[in-house]
Amino acid sequence: EPEVTxxxxxxVTQMGQEVILRCVPISNHLYFYWYRQILGQxxxxxVSFYNNEISEKSEIFDDQFSVERPDGSNFTLKIRSTKLxxxxxxxxxxxxxxxxxGYEQYFGPGTRLTVT
Amino acid sequence: KNEVxxxxxxxxxxxxxxxxxxxxxxxxxxxxxWLQQHPGGGIVSLFMLSSGxxxxxxxxxxxxxQEKHSSLHITASHPRDSAVYICAALIPFGNDMRFGAGTRLTVKx
Numbered sequence: 762e763p764e765v766t767x768x769x770x771x772x773v774t775q776m777g778q779e780v781i782l783r784c785v786p787i788s789n790h791l792y793f794y795w796y797r798q799i800l801g802q803x804x805x806x807x808v809s810f811y812n813n814e815i816s817e818k819s820e821i822f823d824d825q826f827s828v829e830r831p832d833g834s835n836f837t838l839k840i841r842s843t844k845l846x847x848x849x850x851x852x853x854x855x856x857x858x859x860x861x862x863g864y865e866q867y868f869g870p871g872t873r874l875t876v877t
Numbered sequence: 878k879n880e881v882x883x884x885x886x887x888x889x890x891x892x893x894x895x896x897x898x899x900x901x902x903x904x905x906x907x908x909x910x911w912l913q914q915h916p917g918g919g920i921v922s923l924f925m926l927s928s929g930x931x932x933x934x935x936x937x938x939x940x941x942x943q944e945k946h947s948s949l950h951i952t953a954s955h956p957r958d959s960a961v962y963i964c965a966a967l968i969p970f971g972n973d974m975r976f977g978a979g980t981r982l983t984v985k986x
Contacts, residue, residue, distance in 0.1 A: 792972065803979070804920070804963065809972035817971045850918050859972055866910070866974075868920040 763787045765869035767853050773875045774843055782838045782872045784853030793836045794854040794866060795828065797821070804852070810836065811859065843876045850874075880904045881966050883977035890984050896951040898980045900964035903945065907969040911938050911949050914961040914979065923949070925967075954984045 766785045774780050786793050795807040808818040810828050825841045836855075840847055850871045858864035881902045890896055900909070908927040914920050924931050924938040926947070931938050935954075940947040951958055961979040968975065 794972065796974075798918075804965070804976040806973050806975070817973055819973065852920060865922055865925040867922060868912070870917075870919040873918070 765853055765855055765867050767851075767869040767872050769872060770870065771873045771875070773877065776845060776876055777842050780840050780843055780874060782840075782851050782853075782874070784836045784838075784855075784869055785834050786836055786853065786855030787867055788834070790855035790857050790867075792816075792856045792859055792864070792866075793828075793830070794856075795838045796852040796854065796868075797849040798852065798871075799846075799849040807838070807851075816859075840874075843874075845876050848874055848876045879978070880975045881964060881977040883962075883964055883980050885980060886978065887981045888983070890954050890982070892955055892984055892986050894954050894984075896954050896958070896982065896984075898949045898962050898964075898982070900947045900949070900977055901945060902947075902964075902966045902975075904966055904975060905969055906966040908967040909940055909947050910963075910965040910967065910974065911947070912963040912965060914963055916960070920963075923962075951982075954982075956984045956986050959983050 768783045793810040798804045806819050808822045809816045827839045829837050852871045853869040854866040856864040856866045884899045910925050911923040935952045937950040961981050963979045965974045965976045
């Protein structure tokens, strides 16, 4: 069964460093998403991406975040200058169509980011 | 006030028991997701529904749009059902999802 994959599973970085989290969505999916979950807290929506551009983003997704689909398979989240509060589990998800069309999202296993 | 509220926060059951987890939301939605988060952190989508009822194996999800309420039921619960169950509301005209805080279910043998 097709699945969303994410790499790495765990990333440790120093404050101020740039990190890139990678995701490979399901191949025929067109919508891509990033979410984060700070330890012990709710999952939060960060951004959705369609047709090579951001379709929606939350207040959390500020200028230090960016997303890219550098090739036909990868979908990346970049954090330019990491802060301690960026430590969280980051989930990628993908769907065949947009939420308003009733398409279910499929989640990756997550990348645990630890900023020291 | 949270836009998506779940109850209970924690639930312990004996194997075989019938489980109900509730989700209430205060925002307009286009659909509601029920998700399962395993102890390792991975998230699996169980259901997406916008009306009525869906069933998959021992899992049943219902939604009442007028009352802004959804329930997830597990029949004949098993220790492997132990996980955090999360409801998430999909906001209309977009892809933004608002998540509940989750219900931690422990099923004892």
